[in-house]
Amino acid sequence: MAEQEKILEVKKLTTSFKTERGKMNAVQGVSFYVNKGEILGVVGESGCGKSVTAQSILRLYDEKYLVEYQGEILFDGVDLLEIPEKEMQNKRGKDISMVFQDALSALNPVFTVGEQIMEPLMNHQHMKKEEARKRAVEMLRLVGIPAPEKRVSQYPHELSGGMRQRVMIAIALSCNPRLLIADEPTTALDVTIQAQIIDLIVELNFKMHMGVILITHDLAVVAETCKRVIVMYLGQTVEEADVNDIFDHPMHPYTNGLIESIPLLEDKGVKRLHTISGMVPLLNQIPKGCRFAPRCPYATERCHREMPEFVNADGRHKVRCFYPIGLE
Amino acid sequence: MKKYVVKRVLSLIPVLIIVSVVIFCLIHLTPGDPARTMLGDQASEIEVENLRESMGLNDPIVVQYVHWVGGIFHGDFGTSIFMDEPMYKIILDHIGPTISLTIYALLISLIIAMPCGIIAARKRGKSQDQVISVFSMVGISVPSFLLGMLLIILFSVRMKILPSAGYKAIVDNGFLKHIEYLTLPAISLGLMQAALITRMTRSSVLEVLGSDYIKMAKAKGVKDKVILIKHALRNALLPIITVIGQSFIALLSGATVVETVFNIPGIGQLVVNSVLRRDYEVIQAVVLVIALGNVVVNLIVDLLYGLADPRISLE
Ligand SMILES: Nc1ncnc2c1ncn2[C@@H]1O[C@H](COP(=O)(O)OP(=O)(O)OP(=O)(O)O)[C@@H](O)[C@H]1O
Numbered sequence: 001m002a003e004q005e006k007i008l009e010v011k012k013l014t015t016s017f018k019t020e021r022g023k024m025n026a027v028q029g030v031s032f033y034v035n036k037g038e039i040l041g042v043v044g045e046s047g048c049g050k051s052v053t054a055q056s057i058l059r060l061y062d063e064k065y066l067v068e069y070q071g072e073i074l075f076d077g078v079d080l081l082e083i084p085e086k087e088m089q090n091k092r093g094k095d096i097s098m099v100f101q102d103a104l105s106a107l108n109p110v111f112t113v114g115e116q117i118m119e120p121l122m123n124h125q126h127m128k129k130e131e132a133r134k135r136a137v138e139m140l141r142l143v144g145i146p147a148p149e150k151r152v153s154q155y156p157h158e159l160s161g162g163m164r165q166r167v168m169i170a171i172a173l174s175c176n177p178r179l180l181i182a183d184e185p186t187t188a189l190d191v192t193i194q195a196q197i198i199d200l201i202v203e204l205n206f207k208m209h210m211g212v213i214l215i216t217h218d219l220a221v222v223a224e225t226c227k228r229v230i231v232m233y234l235g236q237t238v239e240e241a242d243v244n245d246i247f248d249h250p251m252h253p254y255t256n257g258l259i260e261s262i263p264l265l266e267d268k269g270v271k272r273l274h275t276i277s278g279m280v281p282l283l284n285q286i287p288k289g290c291r292f293a294p295r296c297p298y299a300t301e302r303c304h305r306e307m308p309e310f311v312n313a314d315g316r317h318k319v320r321c322f323y324p325i326g327l328e
Numbered sequence: 329m330k331k332y333v334v335k336r337v338l339s340l341i342p343v344l345i346i347v348s349v350v351i352f353c354l355i356h357l358t359p360g361d362p363a364r365t366m367l368g369d370q371a372s373e374i375e376v377e378n379l380r381e382s383m384g385l386n387d388p389i390v391v392q393y394v395h396w397v398g399g400i401f402h403g404d405f406g407t408s409i410f411m412d413e414p415m416y417k418i419i420l421d422h423i424g425p426t427i428s429l430t431i432y433a434l435l436i437s438l439i440i441a442m443p444c445g446i447i448a449a450r451k452r453g454k455s456q457d458q459v460i461s462v463f464s465m466v467g468i469s470v471p472s473f474l475l476g477m478l479l480i481i482l483f484s485v486r487m488k489i490l491p492s493a494g495y496k497a498i499v500d501n502g503f504l505k506h507i508e509y510l511t512l513p514a515i516s517l518g519l520m521q522a523a524l525i526t527r528m529t530r531s532s533v534l535e536v537l538g539s540d541y542i543k544m545a546k547a548k549g550v551k552d553k554v555i556l557i558k559h560a561l562r563n564a565l566l567p568i569i570t571v572i573g574q575s576f577i578a579l580l581s582g583a584t585v586v587e588t589v590f591n592i593p594g595i596g597q598l599v600v601n602s603v604l605r606r607d608y609e610v611i612q613a614v615v616l617v618i619a620l621g622n623v624v625v626n627l628i629v630d631l632l633y634g635l636a637d638p639r640i641s642l643e
């Protein structure tokens with residue numbers, strides 16, 4: 001396969017929060033990339049740092065009070081961590097957009113849907129009010145909201161959950177971004193609506209040819225929508241591979257556990273669902289060696305002592321483990 | 329909206345009935361004989377008894393209450409024992425200075441509190457926040473009469489730039505003189521509320537700044553200043569509206585003390601004098617008017633809230 005152009009490349013990103021008990025690395029040494037027009041899946045348990053990674057890319061955390069970033073975030077070859085805040089503002093919502101998990105809390109309750117879609121249009125594309133309003137209606141139609149002329153002047157609380165999520169997608173896509181970060185865009189929704197929203201994202205990814213980072217804890221969604229996926233565990237990337245590869249031969253014991261814990265519809269009989277034993281350790285109790293060692297069935301003495309690097313194991317398949325499954 | 333207002337106004341009727349009963353009982357059940365007070369120690373028992381009879385003080389208390397309330401519906405709020413003027417005129421004469429003072433004090437506290445609260449929230453933990461927090465702590469703990477006296481010593485006695493006491497009505501002396509005389513009283517009255525509103529503003533702004541929609545606004549590329557002014561403040565103001573309403577009421581009652589310190593002929597002074605003279609009909613009328621004021625302020629606050637927050641429909 002020909003080398004594709006990368007729209008985003010994250011190299012050894014570390015995001016640490018300044019807390020009362022000192023610095024906490026919520027994300028440590030995360031590396032991955034997104035090709036132009038590609039949907040990259042990001043999976044991992046709750047608290048593994050998916051949202052922190054996403055929000056670090058847009059530098060959404062307060063850098064004065066809250067966080068410190070390290071590493072590189074190359075967007076179109078420019079390191080976002082190096083550019084001044086003003087320039088960053090210019091990229092947010094225009095080149096890179098984000099869809100949040102809970103649309104009800106992410107939409108401002110005191111502004112109409114239209115006003116919220118128009119804002120980036122007027123900021124970034126210097127549209128006049130009238131023009132922006134027309135575009136807002138168009139965007140609502142694009143994301144499949146019926147009667148957009150009426151909806152445009154309604155407030156978020158007057159819409160259903162699914163529609164609010166569509167509105168958020170409309171806001172994110174209004175300026176034709178080249179990268180969309182969707183952070184669990186469907187967790188707050190009913191199953192049927194979930195499928196619709198995912199379909200919408202796939203459709204728009206195809207139409208607008210933008211890169212998408214789809215964060216989810218649902219491997220089934222990844223299997224259906226993404227070509228490539230990264231798996232995160234406790235603030236680190238532990239595996240990266242094409243979706244087919246990862247489902248067929250997961251290399252990291254954690255990924256293996258995740259895949260075995262998916263209920264399969266074809267499975268008949270009484271096969272017990274696999275679960276990964278143990279609890280996710282708290283950030284301040286991170287193990288010294290491999291972070292998965294306390295829960296890993298294959299852990300050796302070395303695993304408890306040393307931290308494995310994130311390395312190429314087999315072609316495009318990367319893994320952070322001393323003893324990848326299926327490789328001797 | 330109209331329907332809502334009518335409904336709210338109608339729902340005030342039971343409140344006002346209860347308030348009137350409470351006021352009436354409080355005043356009539358406290359010991360002390362207004363007839364005796366009026367006539368003085370020298371008057372004979374018979375003279376006092378005659379006066380009691382003619383004032384209706386010997387009627388059963390229920391009859392007295394019905395009489396009073398009946399009068400109110402005819403625009404008769406009772407008659408003062410000491411002042412030869414109709415009650416509405418007595419109250420109107422005294423309410424002007426109090427309202428002026430209260431509004432001025434509220435403006436001062438808002439002008440101080442809003443920026444301070446916002447700065448404290450933005451610079452949380454930094455020196456600005458700490459300075460503001462110390463000042464608001466002090467502001468909350470210094471009583472208004474003490475502050476008033478300190479201000480008089482500083483600005484009137486030492487620096488001689490503001491008058492120490494008295495009142496000049498707008499109609500007679502113009503706006504500037506009016507303001508000049510009210511400035512020290514308004515500061516001493518308003519500072520405590522300023523401190524309270526500062527704290528409230530700080531926590532409200534902080535809460536809003538931590539919300540998802542602020543993050544969303546940032547993710548849309550909105551500038552920090554615009555985020556604060558457009559996205560955060562509008563939301564942070566919602567709980568502050570309620571606080572401002574409460575402050576207004578607190579200022580209205582706090583005015584009594586300040587009016588006494590600065591010798592302002594307002595409602596507070598009227599109440600104090602009437603209590604000393606046991607001019608109970610005046611007290612009744614004034615307390616009723618203040619209660620009414622309270623209720624109206626609350627109604628206005630609710631209406632404003634409804635207008636400011638699209639999630640609340642005034643139906
Ligand atoms: N503002 C913050 N201050 C301090 N710690 C934070 C902050 N935000 C997140 N964290 C910590 O960072 C870690 C990763 O959180 P993150 O929200 O990225 O998880 P996630 O993978 O998105 O989980 P979920 O699936 O529940 O959304 C958590 O342990 C969390 O406590």
Ligand code: SF4
Nearest residue numbers: 290293296303321322
């Ligand atoms: S490095 Fe060791 S402990 Fe970590 S995942 Fe691999 S086998 Fe398990």
Ligand SMILES: [Mg+2]
Nearest residue numbers: 050051183184
């Ligand atoms: Mg998350």
